[in-house]
Each structure stands twice: as structure tokens, then as C-alpha cells.
Amino acid sequence: METVVLVLQSLKAARGGWVSGEALASSLGLSRNAVWKAVNALRRRGYAVAASPRRGYRLAAAPDQPLPEEVFPDPVPELVGLEPGSTFHLEYFPELPSTNDHLRRLGRQGAPEGTVVVAEQQTAGRGRRGREWASPPGLGLWLSVLLRPPLPARDAPLLALMAAAAVRAAAEQVAAVDARVKWPNDVMVPQGKVCGVLAELDAELDRIRACILGVGLNVNQTASDFPPHLAGKAASLRMAAGRPVHRAELLRWVLRHLGARYRQVLVEGFEPLLEEVRAFSATLGRPVTVEEADRTWPGLAEDLAPDGALLVRPASGGAPVAVYAADVSIRPA
Incomplete structure (x- = not known):
């Protein structure tokens, strides 16, 4: 696991409290310089890491980023x-x-x-x-x-x-x-x-x-x-x-x-x-419009076939049609 993540986990474990650089270095088997570099790397990634000469480091806020x-x-x-x-x-x-x-x-x-x-x-x-x-x-x-x-x-x-x-x-x-x-x-x-x-x-x-x-x-x-x-x-x-x-x-x-x-x-x-x-379907049981390459037609979305096709019964009547690659829009009821 990279050093930055190890330091971040230790800061998170403190739940907003202060952790000295010496304690971080000792618990993680790192040098004080490596801890300092990791803290700066976290700041570049958007983490707000507070520092105090006597108390060490504290994670003040984490970014809303999918890191x-x-x-x-x-x-x-x-x-x-x-x-x-x-x-x-x-x-x-x-x-x-x-x-x-x-x-x-x-x-x-x-x-x-x-x-x-x-x-x-x-x-x-x-x-x-x-x-x-x-x-x-x-x-x-x-x-x-x-x-x-x-x-x-x-x-x-x-x-x-x-x-x-x-x-x-x-x-x-x-x-x-x-x-x-x-x-x-x-x-x-x-x-x-x-x-x-x-x-x-x-x-x-x-x-x-x-x-x-x-x-x-x-x-x-x-x-x-x-x-x-x-x-x-x-x-x-x-x-x-x-x-x-x-x-x-x-x-x-x-x-x-x-x-x-x-x-x-x-x-x-x-x-x-x-x-x-x-x-949890937004489509089944709803009136729909099916837009295929050569035609557009209305119908009722009734079910899903075992292969994932949408089974739509045409408004004009007849058996349900398996729809595979068309655009299907939901019409007002």
C-alpha cells in the first residue's frame, strides 16, 4: 500500500484529532520526511490537512472526489x-x-x-x-x-x-x-x-x-x-x-x-x-413508442424476455413483439 494511503488511514483513524509526525512515522515505519511528503501529496489531492508545530497533523476535511x-x-x-x-x-x-x-x-x-x-x-x-x-x-x-x-x-x-x-x-x-x-x-x-x-x-x-x-x-x-x-x-x-x-x-x-x-x-x-x-422497472406496464430504423409504432411494454428483449404489444393488436435495439420512449398514460 502506498505511503500516502497509509498516512491518510492513520489521520482518519484519529477522527479529527491531532497525530504527531513522530507518532505517524513510528507506527507506519516511515521517516519523518516521508510523512511530510505524504501530507503534501494529500493536500495536492484536495485533502485539508492542518499542521501544528507542537501537535502534528489533523485531517480537517476530505474532498468530494471519487479518489x-x-x-x-x-x-x-x-x-x-x-x-x-x-x-x-x-x-x-x-x-x-x-x-x-x-x-x-x-x-x-x-x-x-x-x-x-x-x-x-x-x-x-x-x-x-x-x-x-x-x-x-x-x-x-x-x-x-x-x-x-x-x-x-x-x-x-x-x-x-x-x-x-x-x-x-x-x-x-x-x-x-x-x-x-x-x-x-x-x-x-x-x-x-x-x-x-x-x-x-x-x-x-x-x-x-x-x-x-x-x-x-x-x-x-x-x-x-x-x-x-x-x-x-x-x-x-x-x-x-x-x-x-x-x-x-x-x-x-x-x-x-x-x-x-x-x-x-x-x-x-x-x-x-x-x-x-x-x-423496479420504469417501463413495464407503461404505454410506449418504439422507434426502429424503418418505422415508429405505439404499444404497451408488457415484460422482459429471457434474453433481455422488451416485449411490447402493439396498439394495433396482435402478439407481443420482442424489441432489441430500438429507442423506446414512455408515453403519457
Whole structure:
């Protein structure tokens, strides 16, 4: 464990109290100079560390940033899959064009399952079908997670649903909001859309070599932070909760819920996940408009198929139609 994290853990253990430099050095097996350098490194990362010649150091405040030491403050590894070494490893960047693109490069270089790339800001974030995703600094969580599931490529849409279910559960737990999954890959609150998931594959027909789950989650925006064309459509957890939401804690629980559902899928298959999505769906039982490449038609969203397709009964009558890749919007009842 790096020296900076060791010093940070010791300062946090003091719960706002003073710790002398000598005590830090002695307990951690470091030199006084190494402690001083670690304190300065923490300050550069945004931590407010007070210093007193006679009393030592005190952690006055931690930044609201998804830094690895804030997301996972305990040294116990956070599990991802079933393999013993399958744990989350978080890499933080102040700015990236796209976390998905950066993680794809890492994956092709052999990055292990559970590698997470999170950026304070994306300059070229994107959603489904190449749509732009605004990713301003300090207001949301912009991240990508690398999985290497022993599954066929056709299961990719189900993995996107899995990530959306994990975000929904974390939002409910941390922000205490009524969050729902909108098919195929969004999370909604009553005020609008707060999250989108983008699953991208490196795969053969019979197996997935790597799946990158990109998550864009609006956390602390106010209504004025969104451009006019998104008014009434985009929302944030802060808007739903009526208070700011701590991003590092939220990310911790997003990843924990994602890991739990991923392990469940590997052991039990996707049916328990589909039952969860059915129970917390923003789409099922609602009138919808389906926009396909060659036609647009209304219907009623009735269920999810075992492969994750949305079953929509056309308003014109007939049997439910399995919808896979269309844009589906909810119509007023």
C-alpha cells in the first residue's frame, strides 16, 4: 500500500484529532520526511490537512472526489467475480476524453477484470448510438468497469441491464430516492433520467473476451446545470433527494452492488436479475413508442424476455413483439 494511503488511514483513524509526525512515522515505519511528503501529496489531492508545530497533523476535511482512497477506504479487497484475484482496482483521472476508450486500451494491454477507470471530467463522453453525454467536473460519476465474463456475446444487453440495476440500488441506498430502471440501460427518478449505461465488447461469436460497462451518473447537478434542450428530461440525484450526495460513497456502493449482481449472474444465470429489473422497472406496464430504423409504432411494454428483449404489444393488436435495439420512449398514460 502506498505511503500516502497509509498516512491518510492513520489521520482518519484519529477522527479529527491531532497525530504527531513522530507518532505517524513510528507506527507506519516511515521517516519523518516521508510523512511530510505524504501530507503534501494529500493536500495536492484536495485533502485539508492542518499542521501544528507542537501537535502534528489533523485531517480537517476530505474532498468530494471519487479518489481510490475515498471510494475504498478499507484495505479489504472488494470482490468482483468468482476468481480469488477478481477484485476492483480503481484508477482516477482529473480528465479524460472517454473512460470507455481509455479502459479499452488498458484491456487490450491485459488489464484484469475489475479494473475501473473514473474521470472527474470527460471531454468526449458518449451514450448509446454515439450520442453525446455531458460530463462536467465535480457534479457526476463518469466511469467504466472492465469485466471478462465467460459468456456469449449475445448476453451483452443483459450485462448493461445488470449495471443499471446496480446503479438503481446504490442510488436508493445512498440518496434515498425512488429510482427505476428504464429499458434498456437507463436509470430514472421522478424528475427525469439520471444515468445511462453503455456496454462495449471485445468478443467473438461464442464468447466475450472483455466487456466494458460505461456509466454516466448525474449526481449533484441542479436544474440550471443542464442545457435548455435537456430541461425536463435530464435530472440528478441531488434534484431527487433535495440535498447533495457524496460521490465517493455512491461509487463505492455502485461497485459493490455491481459485483454482487455479477457474481449472482455467474452462479445462477440472468433470471434473478430480470426479476429485480421487473420489480423496479420504469417501463413495464407503461404505454410506449418504439422507434426502429424503418418505422415508429405505439404499444404497451408488457415484460422482459429471457434474453433481455422488451416485449411490447402493439396498439394495433396482435402478439407481443420482442424489441432489441430500438429507442423506446414512455408515453403519457
